[in-house]
Structures are given as C-alpha cells and as structure tokens.
C-alpha cells in the first residue's frame with residue numbers, strides 16, 4: 001500500500017477513499033479484503049451472496065471461514081448476548097447462512113466464539129454500507145490473493161472513518177429556496193457526516209445567532225416526509241417545525257441522511273415487512289441485527305457550529321439527540337416537544353418510542369387525540 005500524498009491526498013485521505021470504495025463493493029455483494037496487523041480476511045455481506053462466489057471464497061480459505069453476527073441477531077437466535085459473535089462455517093453453506101442471518105424465527109445452538117478486530121471491522125463495513133449487518137469472513141493470505149482488483153481496507157481506516165467524515169464535513173452549495181409557509185429560507189448542503197449522501201441544513205428566516213437558536217435534527221424518512229405515510233409522524237414533524245420556525249423568529253432544521261434510524265431504506269422496508277407480521281419497531285430491527293438506534297449526531301453538532309450556532313433551543317422528543325449535542329460542546333438551553341398527528345397506524349410506533357427508547361411522548365394525550373378524531 002502506498003503512503004498517499006499523491007493526487008489522492010494524504011494517508012488519511014487515502015484511507016477514507018479506500019473505505020468509501022469498500023462500501024461500494026459491499027453494496028454490490030463483492031468481497032473486500034480487510035487487513036489487520038498480522039492477519040487478513042476476505043469479507044462479504046450475506047445480501048446477494050451466491051454460490052459461485054461462495055465456492056471461490058472457500059478455495060482461498062487458509063483456515064475455517066466464519067459468519068460474524070451482531071449481538072442483536074444472536075439474541076434473536078436464542079442466545080443471551082451483549083456482544084457480537086462468530087459461528088464457524090466449515091463449508092460456506094448458503095442455506096445455513098440464510099438460516100442464521102435472515103430467517104425470522106430461526107434458533108441455533110451452534111457454538112459462538114468472540115469476534116476479533118477483523119470481524120468487528122467487517123460488521124462496521126456492513127453497517128456503513130446500509131446492508132444487513134451479518135458477514136462471511138474468510139481468513140486468507142493476502143500475498144496469495146493475486147486479484148489486484150479486490151478492494152483492500154485496513155482495520156485502522158474503518159475504525160477512523162466516521163470520525164474523519166465528521167472532520168471532512170464541508171459546505172458544498174447553498175441557495176435560497178422559498179417554502180410554503182416559510183418564504184425566507186436558505187438550503188445549505190454539507191458533504192460528509194453519516195449515510196451515503198449529503199446533509200442539508202434548512203435555515204428558516206434569519207435566526208439571531210447571539211441567542212439560543214431553535215434547532216431540529218430531523219432524520220430522513222422517505223415514506224413519512226415525502227409520501228405522508230401513516231406509519232410515523234415524521235412528515236408532520238418536518239413541516240410543523242419549519243412553519244413554527246418561520247412564525248417564531250427563524251431557526252435551523254438539519255435534514256440528516258439517516259433513513260430508517262440510520263439503517264437505510266432497504267433495511268427499513270425489511271423492518272416494515274416484519275412489522276406487518278406483528279413485530280414492533282424495535283423488535284423488527286433486532287431480527288435484522290440492529291440495536292435500538294444506529295444514529296450518531298456528532299456531525300450534526302458540527303454542522304450547527306459551522307453555521308455559527310452555539311446555543312440551542314432543541315425541538316425533539318428524543319433524549320439521545322439532546323445528550324449528543326451537549327457532548328459535542330453545544331449549549332442546549334431548552335427543549336421543545338414535537339409531535340405529529342396520531343393515526344391508527346402510528347400510535348403503536350410512538351408508544352414504543354416512549355416505552356423502549358425513553359422518548360418524551362405523552363401517549364395518553366396521543367390516544368385521547370386519536371379517539372377525539374383530531
């Protein structure tokens with residue numbers, strides 16, 4: 001591996017580039033080589049893994065291949081786990097992999113070993129790629145891997161990736177976009193942060209930056225924000241916050257590329273499918289291998305700082321957002337609750353957020369509004 005400082009920039013820049021390329025490979029169901037200090041593994045997500053690749057991987061194996069699973073998925077498989085683990089795959093058997101990784105009510109009594117740094121890196125790649133977070137890892141000798149087209153990424157590069165994305169956050173475009181109910185509004189586009197696309201700050205009116213600024217951190221919700229899905233209250237929260245800011249001296253809404261609580265739209269739809277079978281919003285995510293919430297908000301704090309916001313009047317029901325901004329050095333001086341219309345389809349979702357993730361939601365009031373047909 002070169003030291004960088006060529007046209008692709010410094011060593012740190014090159015590391016970011018390699019991780020970005022590895023994510024593209026992961027999403028396309030192609031293997032990626034992860035290199036540690038002394039060992040290396042070829043890893044591949046379970047989504048789209050097919051027989052020819054499974055056979056090719058098996059031929060390269062130096063030791064026993066393994067399936068790496070996050071703690072959430074292991075719990076669903078009937079094991080008491082708080083940490084990820086790995087199951088040996090003496091043969092890369094697609095049926096067994098499917099059973100362990102994807103089948104809803106599968107259980108296992110297979111021995112589960114602790115993961116190493118390479119396995120953890122593989123899981124992190126799968127999460128960053130917004131794929132199902134279960135991976136096949138095959139120990140190999142990188143010197144014998146004669147295919148130079150296989151993307152290589154180091155454990156270190158993946159470990160530093162999120163932090164460097166926050167550092168690399170930069171404004172790439174801005175323009176006025178008058179909105180209905182908020183005619184004086186500017187969209188400021190940032191590159192970097194979380195997810196696979198850009199982040200957008202919507203500056204409503206001319207907020208006074210010497211005072212606490214009304215701020216909403218809004219994670220993207222295609223179904224709710226754009227199509228008015230009845231399953232959540234995101235669309236109401238989004239439009240409600242912008243209108244409120246327009247009427248109350250301005251504010252900043254951050255539209256964050258964190259669809260599906262950071263799991264991506266494909267995993268959100270898989271979770272919705274499970275919800276249609278009776279799972280609640282968090283259990284559905286657990287079946288897929290996700291913990292309560294995958295989102296980070298440090299980059300959102302950085303966006304606010306770059307916009308000159310220091311004191312925040314936050315519009316949220318989510319305690320994690322408040323803590324995250326504080327930990328990132330912003331002064332959160334007050335909190336406002338934001339809730340959309342209750343519907344038959346979203347009340348259970350909202351109640352779960354309160355019961356399981358500690359959101360400040362008055363569910364009694366919600367049910368009363370629902371019964372009153374508001």
Ligand SMILES: Nc1nc2c(ncn2[C@@H]2O[C@H](COP(=O)(O)OP(=O)(O)OP(=O)(O)O)[C@@H](O)[C@H]2O)c(=O)[nH]1
Nearest residue numbers: 217218219220221232258259260261281316317318
């Ligand atoms: N995984 C998953 N994500 C969901 C589901 N329903 C909605 N979402 C996502 O949840 C996120 C909700 O984002 P926000 O409205 O910013 O956040 P919040 O955590 O509910 O906090 P508030 O600030 O109180 O609204 C969005 O990314 C939605 O796409 C679901 O059932 N499963």
Ligand SMILES: [Zn+2]
Nearest residue numbers: 221224232234
């Ligand atoms: Zn939503």
